[in-house]
Amino acid sequence: MRRKDREIKTPEKIEEIINHCKTIRIGMLEDQAVHIVPVNFGYKREGDKFAFYIHSAKKGHKVDVWEKNPRIAFEMDHEIGLNPGPKGCDYGYFYQSVIGQGEIVLLKEPIQKEKALNQIMLHQTGRSFEFTEKNLETVNVYEIAVTDIIGKACLPKE
Numbered sequence: 001m002r003r004k005d006r007e008i009k010t011p012e013k014i015e016e017i018i019n020h021c022k023t024i025r026i027g028m029l030e031d032q033a034v035h036i037v038p039v040n041f042g043y044k045r046e047g048d049k050f051a052f053y054i055h056s057a058k059k060g061h062k063v064d065v066w067e068k069n070p071r072i073a074f075e076m077d078h079e080i081g082l083n084p085g086p087k088g089c090d091y092g093y094f095y096q097s098v099i100g101q102g103e104i105v106l107l108k109e110p111i112q113k114e115k116a117l118n119q120i121m122l123h124q125t126g127r128s129f130e131f132t133e134k135n136l137e138t139v140n141v142y143e144i145a146v147t148d149i150i151g152k153a154c155l156p157k158e
Helices: 011-020 061-068 110-125 133-137
Strands: 023-030 033-040 042-046 049-056 071-083 092-107 140-154
Touching (some): 011 092, 023 049, 033 049, 042 110, 049 110, 092 110
Antiparallel strands (some): 023 033, 092 140
């Protein structure tokens, strides 16, 4: 990272940023084409390790890509606001973001899927839910096993 003054490395600070975000953008490579898909997510943190959870339909383009190449990159951000300046080139933006890489893994066991879906719902709504067997059968649930994660921020001066 070029701007070391904006770099965030501690898991606690990264988690603070994640808690402001509701959408994760997943980058994936198919042959020579790069695709990005925004999805809602949930997560868990154990020490300095993160895992993200998402769900999708059982079939579709991203499912096909992930079956061939499970290596992904991700990004999420918390927009804070415009940082105005006297001239156009002096403007900037206040933000916090998290980027990283990992491997996307299809969860197959119903108990794993239910736990992951509850992580998603907890992050998105603040609540846990019960899921029926049919609910679990009709959806794919994935874990992003994070291999690399870092935060970045440009915040207003206090």
